[in-house]
Amino acid sequence: MAMLLDRRCFLALGSAVLAGSRLARAEAGTVHVAIEKLVFIPAEIEVKAGQTIEWTNRDPFAHTATVKGRWEVMIPPGKTATKVAEQSDSVEYYCRFHPNMKGRITVLS
């Protein structure tokens, strides 16, 4: 019994450490944008080149983050999608399916 408890403690500790490190990495590397009721929240973000932008679509509708002629990220309903920001990504983007949804990315040097 004592051994079982020890093992549980060890496992719990191990997963806590893992979760902690994952969170820290997320804070350092990922900028989050939620999509709710056809709005990018926040609409304007600042990132550093190499950081990941993650869109979380809370709508039952498919959305995109589109920069015409450059890139497009598909964000299915209820899902997340990511893009790594490049130095040239100071842009305005929109949803191709609902062009009244607009956002802006500023890449900090």
Place this chain on the structure above:
Amino acid sequence: MRSHLIAALGAACLLLAAPLANAQDKPTDPQIAHIAYSAGLIDIEAAKLALTKTETKAVTEFAQSMQKDHEAVNEQALALVKKLNVTPEDNATSQALAKAAEEKRAELAKLDGAAFDKAYIDNEVAYHKQVNAALETLLIPSAQNAELKGLLETGLKLFQGHQQHAEHVAAELK
């Protein structure tokens, strides 16, 4: 009140508003739910027809998006009326909408190729404009229940997006 209503009706499409002017001042929540749901169904049917007709990628993608979005919003509407214990009520506006849509579908069904694409997309621009005007000037202001009003407001934003999407596809077809 009367002049206010006439102004609202003038701004909204005549097709949607005229039967209401004859019937009563403004629609009730069960009627609004029925009108909104019917308007969605009409666009789903139009999208299904387009998917059997078009061979243009931008039009296919647009029609798929219309079908999925309107199905999703109608599911939300059904869930809401169930939760609120409201039974959608058929009315003159829903019937006028259905009749006009049936005529439009028959007209579109006779077309093919580029002629179909253009007629379908032009009608989608016009249809969403009409529905959005009706939502803004009549349906949203008339809705009594806050959750129904909220869903209609999200619907308006969604359909305004559809109108712009249709306008972009129309520009691509030229």
